[in-house]
Amino acid sequence: MDAVFHVEHQVFNYRVAGVLIQDGHVLIHRSKVETHWSLPGGRVKLGEDARTSLKREMAEELALDVDTLKHLCTIENFFTYNEKNIHEVGLYFEILARDPLSLHNGEEFTVEEAERLVFKWVPLKDLTAYQLYPEVLENKLMTGSLESDYFFVNDLQNV
Numbered sequence: 001m002d003a004v005f006h007v008e009h010q011v012f013n014y015r016v017a018g019v020l021i022q023d024g025h026v027l028i029h030r031s032k033v034e035t036h037w038s039l040p041g042g043r044v045k046l047g048e049d050a051r052t053s054l055k056r057e058m059a060e061e062l063a064l065d066v067d068t069l070k071h072l073c074t075i076e077n078f079f080t081y082n083e084k085n086i087h088e089v090g091l092y093f094e095i096l097a098r099d100p101l102s103l104h105n106g107e108e109f110t111v112e113e114a115e116r117l118v119f120k121w122v123p124l125k126d127l128t129a130y131q132l133y134p135e136v137l138e139n140k141l142m143t144g145s146l147e148s149d150y151f152f153v154n155d156l157q158n159v
Helices: 050-062 123-129 136-142
Strands: 003-005 009-021 025-030 042-043 066-083 084-097 117-123 149-154
Touching: 009 050, 009 066, 009 136, 025 123, 042 050, 042 117, 050 066, 050 084, 123 136, 136 149
Parallel strands: 009 084, 066 149
Antiparallel strands: 003 009, 009 025, 009 042, 025 117, 066 084
16 A cells, blocks of 8 residues: 555655666656656555655666665655645655666657656766656756755745
8 A cells, every 4th residue: 555645735755766876867757647757656555664665666666676776865745746745754865777778869758658758868978858746956957966855846825
């Protein structure tokens, strides 16, 4: 069972994501029905630690075996999505693929394991051209700030 809880018009979500950098590019993804991007990952299951969750999510979404190198940041994020107030706690880790992925010539690509998602390798220097959420990640990635951080983001008016 995923660590996500729905209460009336509110949702709590515990998410983990990986920062995969290869040849100066970072891997991002989005739902086929959305325009904004995020870092690949997913929900943590109850009773599962964050690093195990991340390895599982990368295997499920990309059939990729990764090593989790280090914690980069925790983001406590409050926002509205689909008319619901979301309280999301996201843990972000630097990861390394055991076998490098193709950069797909900078084109968007899909994989059979995650048909609802679109992936793309983006040069770090071009990251500002993409609507990446949570937004605090953009600066962290572009500046190469790989020290552990905590960010609090509140886009809700009355939380």
